[in-house]
Amino acid sequence: MAMGVDPSYLSNLSSSLDRVQANQQQLTAELSSGVSINSLSQNPVASGENVLLLNQIQQDDSFTESSTMVQGKLQVADSALGSVVSQLTQAISLATSANNGTMNPSDVKSISNQIAGVLDEVQTLANSSYQGQYIFAGGQTSATPFTTSSATSPGVTAYNGDEDVNYLEMPNGQKIQLNVPGNQIFSAGGSNNVFAALNSLVADYSSGTVDTPQAVSDTQALSTALNYVSQQRVTIDNSITQLTAASNATSTEQTQLTSAQTNLMQADVAQVSTQLSLSETQQTALEDVIAELGSASNDLFSKLQ
Amino acid sequence: MGTISSAFSSMSQALDADQSALNIVANNVANANTPGYTEETPNWQENQPLVIDGVSYGAGVAETGPTSIRDSVLNQRLDQQQQLASASTARLAALNTVQALFTPDSGSSASTAGDIGSDLTSFFNSFSSLEANPADSSLREEVLSSAGILAGDISNAAASLDTQQSALDQEAAGVASQVNALTGSLAQLNQQIESTSPDADAGTLQDQRQQDLSQLSQLIGVNQVTTQDNGLSITTTSGQLLVSGNENFQLTTGSVGGATHFFVGTTDITSQLASGGGQLGGYLTARDVDIPSVLGSLDQLAYGVSTQVNDLNNTGTDLDGNTGNASNPDASPLYIFNQPTQVAGSAAAMSVVMTDPNQIAAAAGPTANDPNPGTGDNSNAVAIAKLASTAIVNGQLPSEFYSNLVTTLGSTVSAVQTENTAQNASVTQLQTQNNSLSEVNLNDEASAMTMLERSYQAASQVFTMLNTIMASALNLGEQATVS
Numbered sequence: 001m002a003m004g005v006d007p008s009y010l011s012n013l014s015s016s017l018d019r020v021q022a023n024q025q026q027l028t029a030e031l032s033s034g035v036s037i038n039s040l041s042q043n044p045v046a047s048g049e050n051v052l053l054l055n056q057i058q059q060d061d062s063f064t065e066s067s068t069m070v071q072g073k074l075q076v077a078d079s080a081l082g083s084v085v086s087q088l089t090q091a092i093s094l095a096t097s098a099n100n101g102t103m104n105p106s107d108v109k110s111i112s113n114q115i116a117g118v119l120d121e122v123q124t125l126a127n128s129s130y131q132g133q134y135i136f137a138g139g140q141t142s143a144t145p146f147t148t149s150s151a152t153s154p155g156v157t158a159y160n161g162d163e164d165v166n167y168l169e170m171p172n173g174q175k176i177q178l179n180v181p182g183n184q185i186f187s188a189g190g191s192n193n194v195f196a197a198l199n200s201l202v203a204d205y206s207s208g209t210v211d212t213p214q215a216v217s218d219t220q221a222l223s224t225a226l227n228y229v230s231q232q233r234v235t236i237d238n239s240i241t242q243l244t245a246a247s248n249a250t251s252t253e254q255t256q257l258t259s260a261q262t263n264l265m266q267a268d269v270a271q272v273s274t275q276l277s278l279s280e281t282q283q284t285a286l287e288d289v290i291a292e293l294g295s296a297s298n299d300l301f302s303k304l305q
Numbered sequence: 306m307g308t309i310s311s312a313f314s315s316m317s318q319a320l321d322a323d324q325s326a327l328n329i330v331a332n333n334v335a336n337a338n339t340p341g342y343t344e345e346t347p348n349w350q351e352n353q354p355l356v357i358d359g360v361s362y363g364a365g366v367a368e369t370g371p372t373s374i375r376d377s378v379l380n381q382r383l384d385q386q387q388q389l390a391s392a393s394t395a396r397l398a399a400l401n402t403v404q405a406l407f408t409p410d411s412g413s414s415a416s417t418a419g420d421i422g423s424d425l426t427s428f429f430n431s432f433s434s435l436e437a438n439p440a441d442s443s444l445r446e447e448v449l450s451s452a453g454i455l456a457g458d459i460s461n462a463a464a465s466l467d468t469q470q471s472a473l474d475q476e477a478a479g480v481a482s483q484v485n486a487l488t489g490s491l492a493q494l495n496q497q498i499e500s501t502s503p504d505a506d507a508g509t510l511q512d513q514r515q516q517d518l519s520q521l522s523q524l525i526g527v528n529q530v531t532t533q534d535n536g537l538s539i540t541t542t543s544g545q546l547l548v549s550g551n552e553n554f555q556l557t558t559g560s561v562g563g564a565t566h567f568f569v570g571t572t573d574i575t576s577q578l579a580s581g582g583g584q585l586g587g588y589l590t591a592r593d594v595d596i597p598s599v600l601g602s603l604d605q606l607a608y609g610v611s612t613q614v615n616d617l618n619n620t621g622t623d624l625d626g627n628t629g630n631a632s633n634p635d636a637s638p639l640y641i642f643n644q645p646t647q648v649a650g651s652a653a654a655m656s657v658v659m660t661d662p663n664q665i666a667a668a669a670g671p672t673a674n675d676p677n678p679g680t681g682d683n684s685n686a687v688a689i690a691k692l693a694s695t696a697i698v699n700g701q702l703p704s705e706f707y708s709n710l711v712t713t714l715g716s717t718v719s720a721v722q723t724e725n726t727a728q729n730a731s732v733t734q735l736q737t738q739n740n741s742l743s744e745v746n747l748n749d750e751a752s753a754m755t756m757l758e759r760s761y762q763a764a765s766q767v768f769t770m771l772n773t774i775m776a777s778a779l780n781l782g783e784q785a786t787v788s
Binding site for chain 1: 401404408409425430434436439441668677678679682683691694705707708709712714719736737738741748750752754755
């Protein structure tokens with residue numbers, strides 16, 4: 001008996017045909033989904049990498065959203081401080097005109113009222129809120145941070161917030177300051193207390209007569225406090241600048257990562273189509289071979305007479 | 306005269322022998338498609354020569370019956386390879402079902418286990434967003450909803466794995482009865498073979514025994530040892546006796562710790578069967594090794610995230626100014642997730658227990674310096690968001706841990722796939738070798754038949770000629786009286 005020939009070679013050919021069809025199914029799935037990795041085992045390392053890339057992309061995306069939200073708040077703070085600066089400048093100019101000794105008592109009283117108006121305005125600005133939360137209150141964002149009592153003369157403006165400073169952490173761990181507590185801006189220690197200076201000036205001019213050395217000294221104090229407010233505003237401006245830069249960098253990174261993730265997971269249509277076409281050719285060839293070899297005329301018995 | 310008569314006798318024996326050989330060929334052709342049938346070949350034997358007057362004359366041929374063309378070593382190798390291939394096929398099928406749960410996330414929003422990586426990121430991102438505005442109720446809702454999606458995907462994955470594990474358990478239990486039927490049949494065949502053909506190949510009985518053995522090899526891993534009188538002892542690969550002579554030992558099943566275990570007598574051979582091969586080996590490996598490993602990782606992930614997030618939230622101050630029991634022993638704990646007590650089962654039990662988004666503690670807990678941090682404080686939200694980049698799950702970052710989980714699972718499936726492809730190729734190769742040796746080749750049968758027909762014709766022809774010669778001898782010196 002002859003060795004080396006498997007009489008069931010046709011069944012081997014049909015299992016080859018099965019494999020070719022399975023391959024086609026896989027390629028078709030890649031083409032229709034546009035994704036080259038439909039199961040982990042196709043490329044375990046890329047599947048793991050995909051998790052990390054998506055994680056980074058989502059973090060970047062979320063940071064960009066948060067930074068938009070935070071920028072709104074910082075801009076409200078910046079614009080409020082801008083208005084405070086102009087209000088204070090106006091108050092200084094009012095005080096300076098009252099200090100030159102040429103005004104009659106009723107004009108001086110009027111100056112006192114105007115500075116009281118400025119005080120009110122500055123307090124309103126210091127009580128600015130963003131989306132229902134007070135922005136110069138430290139952590140106590142649900143309570144009005146500044147209230148003024150006129151029970152004494154000069155009046156006293158109290159700070160009800162705290163010293164809490166919030167930060168936004170970027171995906172890379174860098175921290176961006178989100179707020180400056182109100183007491184640090186408006187009622188800091190020493191000569192940097194805006195409200196104390198304003199309250200003093202209101203009191204200085206309220207009687208119509210001016211104690212000039214005292215009024216000059218208080219005006220000087222307000223001027224110092226104004227400079228201090230401007231310095232604190234720089235912190236806010238720096239945060240805005242930092243945030244814009246970080247947000248741009250993050251967007252750029254996100255674009256790069258998205259492109260890397262797409263390259264990792266996306267099917268190469270040209271390549272897959274070529275493979276599919278090759279596979280179809282192979283299928284046709286196998287079918288022809290099976291049809292040819294499977295026909296009865298290839299059997300020796302059919303030749304016997 | 307003696308020699309002509311013996312020539313006659315030789316020819317008639319040749320005609321008999323050819324007929325009997327043609328019968329063997331006919332039987333081969335008839336059984337060409339019978340599963341397990343081994344091609345048979347006629348045995349030709351020269352008869353004892355005749356010695357007449359000191360001279361030796363050939364005495365023709367005899368056909369002494371068919372011999373099956375089998376190679377027991379090849380059969381055994383095929384069986385062994387089949388055991389390996391069946392094991393990896395069953396294991397691969399189970400692993401493919403497992404990995405289907407973790408289809409790689411392409412970034413779409415559909416919620417499946419494959420999205421656990423994205424769910425983790427979204428959950429921690431919701432705390433990063435909360436940093437921007439800790440009092441915002443929509444951001445707080447977002448935290449609870451992303452926590453719900455994360456917990457849902459993890460617990461659903463755990464539930465699916467559990468279902469798959471039970472399904473494998475049932476399939477494995479079903480194998481036992483098939484094994485018993487086969488070992489019973491093998492014991493019976495052993496008995497018949499030992500009584501009918503103790504010293505030689507038992508032909509079709511042996512075909513049947515080999516067929517049963519091949520089927521058994523698809524189910525479990527076995528070793529075979531040929532014993533006296535052409536018998537066959539069968540043990541599991543680790544040596545537990547299943548068939549000895551005409552006796553077979555039943556494989557019984559029983560529940561141990563909620564899983565089906567397999568016994569012979571009172572011996573628990575489950576772990577031996579798991580590593581032994583065959584379908585049962587594959588099922589048991591998937592049930593006892595592969596699925597528990599994935600489930601264990603999910604448990605670690607769920608445990609790490611739940612406990613760490615809960616602990617931090619419990620130390621902070623919520624929007625209503627309340628603190629958890631970390632700083633106030635009288636308070637209830639401020640837990641976002643169902644707090645697990647142990648790692649095992651954490652994934653299945655993971656759920657969001659917090660219903661009021663105000664209870665998310667974005668603010669730090671009270672301290673001596675700052676007894677009331679206020680609703681605008683975000684430092685605890687920062688701390689919780691930071692868990693995303695902290696090694697809180699088995700010494701790894703949560704996303705890193707999940708990434709390793711999918712890589713490990715994918716690599717396992719891929720390795721088993723490669724193994725299975727190689728083993729199947731090897732089975733095909735051995736099958737081809739075995740087929741080319743033992744399977745009926747119709748072309749060979751056609752040519753054998755033609756040869757036997759020719760030899761029969763030749764013998765008939767010689768017989769006729771001898772007849773003529775004999776007639777001449779009988780009529781020697783006479784006028785033709787015999788023709």
